[in-house]
Amino acid sequence: xxxxxxxxxxxxxxxxxxxxxxxxxxxxxxxxxGLYYSGxxxxxxxxxxxxxxxxxxxxxxxxxxxxxxxxxxxxxLIDRYHPAVLWNDIDWPKTGRPMQVEADYYNAVPDGxxxxxxxxxxxxxxxxEYQNVEKISEKKWEECRGLGRSFGYNRAxxxxxxxxxxxxxxxxxxxxxxxxxxxxxxxxxxxxTIPPVQMERLKALGAWLKQNGDAIYDTTPWERAVGKTxxxxxxxxxxxxxxxxxxxxxxxxxxTATIVGVAARPGMQVTVLGEVKPLETKAADGNLQVTLPExxxxxxxxxxxxxxxxx
Numbered sequence: 001x002x003x004x005x006x007x008x009x010x011x012x013x014x015x016x017x018x019x020x021x022x023x024x025x026x027x028x029x030x031x032x033x034g035l036y037y038s039g040x041x042x043x044x045x046x047x048x049x050x051x052x053x054x055x056x057x058x059x060x061x062x063x064x065x066x067x068x069x070x071x072x073x074x075x076x077l078i079d080r081y082h083p084a085v086l087w088n089d090i091d092w093p094k095t096g097r098p099m100q101v102e103a104d105y106y107n108a109v110p111d112g113x114x115x116x117x118x119x120x121x122x123x124x125x126x127x128x129e130y131q132n133v134e135k136i137s138e139k140k141w142e143e144c145r146g147l148g149r150s151f152g153y154n155r156a157x158x159x160x161x162x163x164x165x166x167x168x169x170x171x172x173x174x175x176x177x178x179x180x181x182x183x184x185x186x187x188x189x190x191x192x193t194i195p196p197v198q199m200e201r202l203k204a205l206g207a208w209l210k211q212n213g214d215a216i217y218d219t220t221p222w223e224r225a226v227g228k229t230x231x232x233x234x235x236x237x238x239x240x241x242x243x244x245x246x247x248x249x250x251x252x253x254x255x256t257a258t259i260v261g262v263a264a265r266p267g268m269q270v271t272v273l274g275e276v277k278p279l280e281t282k283a284a285d286g287n288l289q290v291t292l293p294e295x296x297x298x299x300x301x302x303x304x305x306x307x308x309x310x311x
Contacts, residue, residue, distance in 0.1 A: 045061040087115050087127075247302070
């Protein structure tokens with residue numbers, strides 16, 4: 001352990017290795033474990049409050065004592081748990097040798113990844129927070145946000161403050177189409193249960209992914225992310241191998257979806273994920289027109305799979 005020198009021994013309450021127990025449980029289920037560290041702020045070294053923009057700069061500890069402490073703490077995480085993702089928040093003290101932190105991490109976890117909040121140029125991905133990316137990014141990125149406006153449990157957040165299922169699914173599809181990942185925060189209650197308002201969203205997202213995950217998992221961006229149908233539907237594109245996926249965000253406005261900028265080809269096969277039967281297609285003013293089923297499977301967003309179109 002690397003105890004905080006600012007906190008008396010009798011006030012250090014964690015006697016159980018919670019991080020270790022959680023890491024073991026996560027890996028037992030075949031998942032990878034990433035760990036978070038907040039290197040930018042530490043109230044026990046430099047207390048708040050943060051009330052103005054200038055306060056954000058003034059409360060960041062930069063002493064050698066804090067640099068040594070943060071350096072030792074993050075090395076404890078690396079050495080003990082070998083996290084697949086090392087996710088530092090806010091910033092890193094210049095006294096904390098950030099380049100050595102990254103070098104030591106990669107030596108310990110060669111296939112590990114770090115975010116862009118260590119205060120130096122190198123990062124494996126960038127991490128916008130509650131932001132929209134307008135176009136496809138060549139560098140991998142990860143949108144970081146909560147189901148509401150908080151990171152952690154907030155009893156003041158209810159239905160109105162929590163992203164709606166349709167908006168959540170549309171956001172995920174948009175992010176993936178632009179070469180991003182979604183890091184979605186869930187705030188458990190004190191007993192570990194997920195609040196019902198958040199659980200409803202997670203179940204809706206899970207059900208949608210169970211049907212439409214082929215358009216999300218292991219995909220890459222296509223030549224463009226955003227499109228429209230002639231009928232006025234918003235589209236997002238992804239690809240997997242030679243297959244192109246066009247996701248209609250929301251309920252289609254008509255029984256046809258004419259994908260502007262995508263040409264019809266002889267013998268092409270188009271299906272809607274969730275059904276096996278190929279859909280009727282034809283050319284319409286140089287664009288691909290697809291006749292949709294009378295009853296579409298699922299909710300919120302609908303995926304058209306254009307087999308072997310992106311070859």
